[in-house]
Amino acid sequence: MAEILFPALFILLALGLPVAFAMAISVFVALSFGSSYPNLVVVKEMFAGLDSFPLLAVPFFVLAAEIMTGGAVTLAVLRLAQSLVGHLRGGLGHANVVSSAMFAGISGSALADAAGPGTMMIRMMEKGGYDKPYAGALTIASSVVGPIIPPSITMIIYAMQDQEVSVGSLFMAGVLPGVLITVMVLLANARVSRVRGYASGAPMPSLGEIARVAFYAVPALSLILLIVGGIRFGIFTPTEASVIAVFYALIIGMFVYRSLKVRDLPGIILRAALTSSAVLLILGAARAFAWILIIEGIPQFLAETIIAWDLAPIAFLLAVNVLLLVFGLFMDPLPGVMILVPILAPISHALGIDPNHFAIVVIVNLTLGLTTPPVGSLIFVVSSTVNIKPSTLIREMPPFFIALAAALLAITLIPALSTWLPNISGF
Template sequence: MITLTLVFLATLALGVPIAFTMGMASAAVIWKEDLADLLVVPQQVFAGLDSFPLLAIPFFILSAELMTGGRLTDTLLRFAAACVGRARGGLGHTNIITLTLFSGLSGSALADAAGPGAVIQRMMKEGGYSGAYGAALTAATAIVGPIIPPSIIMVVYALTDNSVSVNGLFIAGVVPGLLISAALLGVNHWISVKRGYRGVDSRPPFREFVSLSISAIPALLLPVIIIGGIHGGVFTPTEASAVAVFYALVCGLFFYRSLALSALPGILVRSCVMTAAVMLIIATSNSFGYVLTVLQVPQAVGEWIGTLGLSAIGFLLVVNIFLLLFGIFIEPLPGVMILVPILAPLAASMGIDPMHFAIVVIVNLTLGMITPPVGGLLFVTQVVSGESMGRIVKELWPFLAAQIAILLLLTLVPGLSVWLPHAMGYAK
């Protein structure tokens, strides 16, 4: 265990990508401790990818790229601005609403921040908002991407923990995602009142508002089709991801007529690169998990937690603190692959609803993407804004505090996460 920890931390500190960090740490332990033949590493890497449901990941990534390539961002942006643009802090509200709507298409926080988030940041700066404030708000809002369905992290979580289903997690993420967006709207309003950030001067005519609403409907229907189709038994989650690609292609080519055929090769290349990065993490985390199992780490952690005599709530609070610290250094996807096999059985043994625990873990690890100093979303928004990291982090704290408050609420009130999926038949 010491070798595993040292190699993992050392390679991570040297800036080695997390996928290679897990693979190197696994190989080092297997070789030093003579746990098995080193051939077990490539075998475990292959086994980590030998799963049909994993096909959902490249399809969801491709559907998001098709929607972005079809300039769907412009449609959602105009629709959000028409809804909330005139309110105090209207451009900030437009930022939050647009990214919340787009999260139902992408499933990726980084895609939201780099795509529509970059456009809205520039608009906010031109509208008189601080560049650092726009960057902080965009980063804080982008974390809704992996929480509101479809979500790549939820697909991986369901493959890691068989006690929850992909569609159950998709439905469970709706209310928490909307709560986070609502909290951010409140913080943005409070700050806008203090600083005098105003909304747009004019409201669109009623006929224009109706036209914008109608044009946004096809895009907004995508998550409804995905969840409704899976829930109704029309298709599986994997098949749903393929349907999403077809739907995005039809919308871009025929409905919005903004997706050029010449753009498709570039979209496919970007999707392949993103898919390769995600799949490599999943593959090497399987070998990492194999080593943890052979070293009986889950059993050791379970025995140690058992000696603490924690209640279910006490356990969740301890897990929250641990994950918030863990998320500072590790991205959500490898965090799920490493920690869920250890923590989920412990939560189940304490009578905690698996779906409730899954949402707590996913929200918590996603917050790590905006937790300094390593938060990936902060670097994306910094590049767009050109602001210093120190100024962005200073503006971030009120939003991060609101999100941690929502996380605590989700922890203490399980019904916020599980009521909707249980009502739809996804009980534990």
């Protein structure tokens, strides 16, 4: 069936079908023409892939993000970012990057960061004298930290595929790599701003002004502390944390910032439902796709082949980087995690690689695929929201590709970036 499955998948993706439909249809085709299994198996496996209590966290985190990334909450974080770095050369670009890192702790999604606050920052940068395509490319690069700084939907899905890690340990493991990626993108923006002569966005504020803006943003930024702290101290599970995040978002939106009205809730719930449905449909289709790979023995064959190469751990990680970067050109992170982690994680464990380190390497690699054509979802989100041609955005991306590649190499070669915080925090 594999000789039918993969060509069908690539043809459907090339025709522009959404990933979930491409995977599900390719499984139907493979079963119809390459096996005696009934097509009903596809539906069964898709439902089996969604029959999981931890998956309840996905729609609740999406709903919390929809509530938090609007109105006064967004403005509070953007103002804080601009007060901290807006006075530097390329200050509005720096504010774009810093605000993305802050929103990563609220939304857990790269696409949500790019479509919401990222779009606002592009317009602000354009008014401040930046080239619009450059502002869009910077937003694409800075949004990468969305699934890496906790909370992260991708990390929740990863923990379901690898029993050697927990959601809490992955949340802690992602903090330092997320900060490193943010710093590398800041450096790239500083260099481009110096070459192109982009000026600062505002005069340097006083310490009192910074303190006032920071105090106003504290309720929004406290969400990450609530989630990670609650999970760490055993107050609630990750799934329960997602529900608490929704109630927390409602409270600060309605009673602290007072920008959320009851009449806004139906639209927010509808957007969250649509986003959650898309995510869960991808996960269901990926489960059916992975089922065919398993019964065909592909994971076992690949595992035995790689083990037979007798690679050193570092060589294995570098090979995984190449594999995942190529895979990310054609596939979004969530199906990538569902399909590849059951194959690669056991091999990494056998080689003595720390499970949290390997998980972050995988997640960062697959997330970088959101920035690369032909599938790169971040490119098309930014392109559609601010009306820039994808090809124009891609031409502005090389400085950020270099910065992101350097960060990935450091994360791969320095395990402590991913293991130190989980170890000292008791995970």
